[in-house]
Amino acid sequence: MISFLLSFAIASVVAIVLHGSARRFVRNRLRYVDAVQKALAPWLAGGAVFAVGAVLAGLPFIGLGTALTAGLAVGTGVAAGARDIRQGTSPVVYGP
Numbered sequence: 001m002i003s004f005l006l007s008f009a010i011a012s013v014v015a016i017v018l019h020g021s022a023r024r025f026v027r028n029r030l031r032y033v034d035a036v037q038k039a040l041a042p043w044l045a046g047g048a049v050f051a052v053g054a055v056l057a058g059l060p061f062i063g064l065g066t067a068l069t070a071g072l073a074v075g076t077g078v079a080a081g082a083r084d085i086r087q088g089t090s091p092v093v094y095g096p
Contacts, residue, residue, distance in 0.1 A: 003061070011066040015073040018049070022074045026081025036082050046075025 022045065030036045053067025 007061045007063065007066065010061050011069045014066065015069045018070055019073040019077040019080075022077025023081040023084070026078050027084050030081070031085055036078070037086065041082065042075040042079040045078045046071040049074040 026036055035041060050067050050071030053062070053070045054064060056062055057064050057067055
């Protein structure tokens with residue numbers, strides 16, 4: 001029971017961090033890349049993260065559920081970042 005709660009907490013934190021990171025990366029760094037605006041981009045990014053997570057599924061507290069959660073978080077982050085760019089809601093970034 002405790003291992004389930006621990007792995008659920010890890011997956012939740014990973015999902016929150018990865019979604020925000022992917023969204024910020026797309027908004028700030030990939031603003032002028034046309035390929036990010038394609039419908040396939042979130043699927044490819046999420047699939048790549050799931051594939052890496054599936055390889056790491058043998059580690060303690062990391063299973064296929066965590067890998068799936070991470071893939072979904074990155075995919076939705078990329079989609080949200082691309083939507084921010086289309087709507088013009090991306091913040092102005094000062095500095096490098």
